[in-house]
Amino acid sequence: MSAMVDPTAPHPPARLSSRYDAVVVGGGHNGLTAAAYAARAGRSVLVLERADHVGGAAVSARPFPGVDARLSRYSYLVSLLPRRVVDELGLPITLRRRRYSSYTPVGDGGLLVDTQDDDATRASFRRLTGSDADVEAWGRFYAMTAEVARRLAPTLTEPLLSRAAVRDLVVDGVGEEAWRALFEEPLGGLLRRTFADDVVRGVAATDGLIGTFADLDEPSLRQNRCFLYHVIGNGTGDWDVPVGGMGAVSGALRDAAVAAGATILTSATVTAVDPGAAGVEITWTDADGHTRGVTAGHVLAGCAPAELDRLLAAAGRGAVSGPPSPAPAPEGAQLKVNMLLRRLPRLRDGVDPVAAFSGTLHVNESLTQLQDAYAQAAAGRIPDLPPSEIYCHTLSDRSILGPDLAATDAQTITLFGLHMPARLFRADPDGARERALAATLASLNSVLAEPIEDVLATDADGAPCLEVRTPVDLEGDVGLPGGHIFHRDLTWPFAESDDDTARWGVETEHHRVLLAGAGARRGGGVSGIPGRAAAMALLAP
Template identity: 60%
Template structure:
């Protein structure tokens, strides 16, 4: 740290122009603060962007993040965001084989169709009734917990009193998620469908004593107080574009191609060093620095060996992502083996592949032992069925569709020896697992780019670390935390975004109540900086 810091030229410098940084910038600028956003990449948005990854093909895919659940209507209203979010007509479809015959579980399309699908799969009404009871319970919790995410942190006791349901609190906050799933459901496939929400971007098992799976599950079922996952019209890039426009309209200055290289602070003033894409060095002095980057990155910028102290339970291990992201453009949707399944319905929601309860456990154990899962579990959905605007006019007219695949239980450690070779091997195995439920190979349905190559791109955790600076490819920057104050004495009633430096705040996914496309940490850091 220099002996004397420069007088503050800005009220706030925001490190990183991802969607959370843009939310913070918009709130601060609307409150009359001078705000500078420094973004390393040539565009704002971070992981919440759209792009055209296939040469000569105009379809704009949500390349990293792809659905919206946790973005509060409060933020949309406060910032006047012109966003359109559409409901998916079907929640999910899970193919399987029963009695030697292909079948599956389609959830959505009305209560009658869902009840019928459960009866066809299980032969009784029991699992459907259990499904209704279980998600009525999570819905009650969601309605109470979600509004607190944009308020000062409650204490653990305070949040439990607000939930006001001891059985639900025990099931979701205290005991491993597997216990609640096994108590509620008997069917292996139904158990697996429920458990997957605890494993998205989180390498854990149903009975993990760390409760990482519980924390992940909670954030996947509380969005908007309902747990719905909606499709952003225009793709995920429409979200970041709206936020960048709102920040600029309020007076914030956004500079892309500016990589922050260091932060110095005395607790009241700070200097942010940066380097432009042209190699020029610069300094920006500010009263507050809001960091929309992982705690690992913040520690490096501060020149600290250890991760800065940020409230919330964190295991003593390096962050490690565990997902495999594949984007595809198809000439047509493939036919399914299940004679009762319409591809336009099955792929409109979340299409579960190899995600039975026992299959998920087997895949976890293989990956934990350092081996690629023999049958990789994954989830697939088709954005363009709900929102065809992301396709070019000629593609839409010809019946083209996009597919997004999100693989589970593929931790970064599997790619450490040879990322490229494992990426190719895992892609083959993942598509083979999907093909087991299709009446035709998926590769035969892929569109071709201008150079005659299949329209398909795959990203491993190590790719995400390199491209987006996500530590170990962890999409939440590190393990999620429960949405209450761990240190009741210091953090209760505050926003939970502080570090050991009074004027350096964390506004990214690694903050408590961070993760997903939500804008919540950006909102909360802005409120902390404003002293609200």
């Protein structure tokens, strides 16, 4: 079953050929998707991965010594993975829907959004805001985004549409105002017009800030692009729990690639990519430090565009094309904290912790708090009251715990802190990490009835079961430039003009080199979309 798949297990040594139809650089989930599609079409495929396991940021791990808990270490929920990819590759994965969308503590009360009980949700809005105005606006707002999602989601696995064609899709089905609000005007203005309450505005705003360091009012609209990707997944925008953890997803993709005939080589650090008229020369260093090489008809780059640029430069080649241009240096902006608890903590307002933690727990994320935190981080300081989102995997799926641990009240939680850009951690990585963690835990404790430290489990050495990763850590751990979880700022899921030559959003200036990772157009998140698109571009007549 998928819950037992372990992509972090070392892959056995492979017998290599001197030439392949395609070499995939990077064995993350997108690289594995590209490899599976290409190999199923009869192409010879080699995957080169620098780590001793595949999966990239979509892996499960046991981070706490002597504790049998496999946490989704980096990425943790699934929304953008199309059902089409799951079906076409026959992936044995299970995604579970969460009953509660979110809970946001506010003073001695809070806002609970219950997807199965409209009356309870309405009553919660009324207690917070004093009227029904915002809950009715909430319904209209998300009905609008749902219709946009229903229309746009199917286009993500087809050749790129033009901006004009996507505009027609949206305007014909939802209206001119929806197009302007989501695609042309800053998200902050839309939220202020739509909702009266600052907390309600903030709950909606967070989808525009996950992994994106942005002012909600900035004219670049990168916050809008981030928001769009968070609400269109599979035509519903639901964020689901992968049974068995994120490693079950990448493990299933690895098995699909191997079953189709792809060769996977781990502990292979690619050092240069040299495209020529007759093929691409790829050089790498193996686990023993030996330099090796192979020729490919095409390279499918599952790595970040910035890393691909470095590999091309090492061979004396120019950088890849593709948005944004000119490309700023990627910068991630999140603090990731993994914890194992002996039990869920009590909240100040007395709400059932199971309801509070079953969906997304928003901590200090009113619109004003989000904007204040952004301003402080942009000025070069760790926010005084860091906003964060918390998710509990084990309330939906206890298979990631060993039998003895699963029989207890233990729970895993993931905290995703916003507005923690890499720049804050460059000069003093260790010290800044500790300061950011302390501020973040204090922010969390401000909404709890007891300190989170009091319910942390301990590992075999007696240390608290708590792991924290900054953008700088992610850069070193999994090769994300600047710790950017999307490899670089997200782009609109369409071609910018009718004369754009990109058909799949993966093309580069080197026709034998294709983007196959999150940095492609329509990349970002755990989706497999750019990996599939790269394979489609490879296989196109």
